[in-house]
Amino acid sequence: xxxxxxxxxxxxxxxxxxxxxxALFIVPAxxxxxxxxxxxxxxxxSAWVAMLAFFIVFLMSALYLVQRRLRWDLIAASAVEIGVMxxxxxxxxxxxxxxxxxxxWWVWDPRLTTTAIxxxxxxxYLLVRSVSEDPDQRARWSAVIGIVAFVxxxxxxxxxxxxxxxxxxxxxxxxxxxxxxxxxxxxxxxFTLFYIYLMMRRYRLAKMELELELKEPxxx
Amino acid sequence: xxxxxxxxxxxxITWAAFVWYTWRISRRTRAAASELAGRGGDTGRGxxx
Numbered sequence: 001x002x003x004x005x006x007x008x009x010x011x012x013x014x015x016x017x018x019x020x021x022x023a024l025f026i027v028p029a030x031x032x033x034x035x036x037x038x039x040x041x042x043x044x045x046s047a048w049v050a051m052l053a054f055f056i057v058f059l060m061s062a063l064y065l066v067q068r069r070l071r072w073d074l075i076a077a078s079a080v081e082i083g084v085m086x087x088x089x090x091x092x093x094x095x096x097x098x099x100x101x102x103x104x105w106w107v108w109d110p111r112l113t114t115t116a117i118x119x120x121x122x123x124x125y126l127l128v129r130s131v132s133e134d135p136d137q138r139a140r141w142s143a144v145i146g147i148v149a150f151v152x153x154x155x156x157x158x159x160x161x162x163x164x165x166x167x168x169x170x171x172x173x174x175x176x177x178x179x180x181x182x183x184x185x186x187x188x189x190x191f192t193l194f195y196i197y198l199m200m201r202r203y204r205l206a207k208m209e210l211e212l213e214l215k216e217p218x219x220x
Numbered sequence: 221x222x223x224x225x226x227x228x229x230x231x232x233i234t235w236a237a238f239v240w241y242t243w244r245i246s247r248r249t250r251a252a253a254s255e256l257a258g259r260g261g262d263t264g265r266g267x268x269x
Contacts, residue, residue, distance in 0.1 A: 016238070020235070024231065035222045035223075036223070036226050039230045042230065042234050043230075046234070088237075089237055093234070096229055096230045097226070099226065100223060198241065201245045202245055205248055205252060208252035208256060209252055212252055212255055215256075215259050
């Protein structure tokens with residue numbers, strides 16, 4: 001890892017610490033929902049990073065199909081793994097927020113259901129990668145899935161507008177007090193920095209694993 | 221709705237996931253680097269193009 005990458009890691013770590021501290025101890029509790037509303041400050045940034053990661057997958061998949069360079073495939077695969085982790089976190093945090101506010105851990109609401117489908121689709125992407133042993137074939141299949149799967153991302157975002165949903169619409173400066181919004185933005189920045197750091201590290205690992213795969217005795 | 225359980229678990233699993241995933245990448249990177257070194261590789265700085 002380069003010095004710049006390591007520095008980014010420490011900056012991201014510090015930003016996450018400050019963001020969590022502000023969310024838990026500085027910003028006041030919500031008047032209606034009480035303390036549990038503080039989950040918003042990690043739930044929404046997790047969802048944002050997942051969507052960002054899947055957008056990167058879409059872009060890199062399209063680039064791969066145009067240029068056929070494995071670099072784009074490795075970036076896409078790295079982004080999927082990280083996006084899946086953040087989608088899983090989004091779902092888990094949503095359940096932890098839903099139980100005390102809605103009274104249930106899970107409900108087949110449009111936003112929750114479409115997010116669960118998104119999670120399954122990208123887990124499927126990772127499974128497809130694991131069954132193919134030819135890097136070019138794997139990259140081709142993955143790129144097609146990476147492009148088609150992205151259709152689900154706007155569906156998740158718009159689900160609260162398209163269908164009757166108990167999930168709240170997206171947070172904005174108009175829907176929340178400025179001090180709440182500031183802490184939310186702080187966590188957005190911290191999660192995004194951490195995502196960039198993870199991408200750099202995961203991409204480097206992906207390159208090394210590809211090199212190892214190409215050097216396997218059975219290929220020589 | 222002021223039960224701290226949900227907040228503790230929520231922030232706890234988030235931080236645990238971050239630490240676990242970073243550690244997992246580090247462990248796999250170290251393993252791949254040592255295997256590449258054993259095979260005379262370039263430790264991942266120019267494999268994909």
